[in-house]
Amino acid sequence: MNRVTVFLSHSSKDIEKVRQIRNILEALDYEPLLFHLKCLDDDNDNLENFIEKEIEARNIFIYCKSQHSENSKWVQKELEYIKSFDSKRLFTIDITLSFKDTVVQLLQSIADIIKKNRIFLSCSHGAPDKQFGDYLEKLLTEHNYEVIRYKVLDCAKDDEHKIALQEANTFIAVISPNSVASPYCKSELDHVLYNYEDSPSTFTNKIIPIYYNINSVLLLKLGILPTSLNSFQGVDISAQDSMTSEEEKFLLELLHNK
Secondary structure, eight states: OOOOEEEEEOOGGGHHHHHHHHHHHHHTTOEEEOOOGGGSOTTOTTHHHHHHHHHHTOSEEEEEEOHHHHTOHHHHHHHHHHHHHHGGGEEEEETTSOHHHHHHHHHHHHHHHHHHTEEEEEOOSSTTHHHHHHHHHHHHHHTTOEEEOOOSOOGGGHHHHHHHHHHOSEEEEEEOHHHHTOHHHHHHHHHHHHHHHHOTTTOOSEEEEEEESSOHHHHHHHTSSOGGGGGSOOEEEOSSSSOOHHHHHHHHHHHHOO
8 A cells, every 4th residue: 555645624723733733644654744824825726726636636635623713714624625625535633632632643544544534445356357456456456556466366264254254444345247146246245235235234345346247226126136236336347357448536435425
């Protein structure tokens, strides 16, 4: 996984406290970014565009909440922009608490960050699925996701496998003729769908099917694929080793959205 970049949304009046948060993040090998905007003109026409570009370049957003930040026009603009495209990766810590309590909140946020960046990729090991899986793993890693993918089947690691399924926030299933015939791929899909079917109203993880060289509508209609997959938006692609730029964009949007 590439180094995670963090945008710290805060009031300039809280800069000393926020610097302490930045120092903790740096010690944990994150790459935090904070602006000290006190010296900048509120009427700077280029400032808003500049901040938006910096936000777009980050992976994670931490809102350092205080009375100052609640009253800050710029902080509220930042939050509005972040929520407009990636609210799933926005975390709030209350910096008016004691430093110890603030750190506890920060560490909990980091635990959530790690989980929300973890993807379990279920993909057949047969050709051409393996080549497509390699491409997909590279794409997701380049966008700072941690990808869990079992490339070698080992019955001795079944317990580890199940734990990995539970700890991933997102499950991506490459559904193809090969995977439909694979008991291992079926077992992985059944496991996550069981958790969803057991309690759909409280299910918070993501399931994203990628239909690869297969007629998903027909298979769902025939009952060859679980009907509960209809509850999740997926991506249909043709048989090839990669996705089009539009398909890549759509997949990343599914990952970012709630």
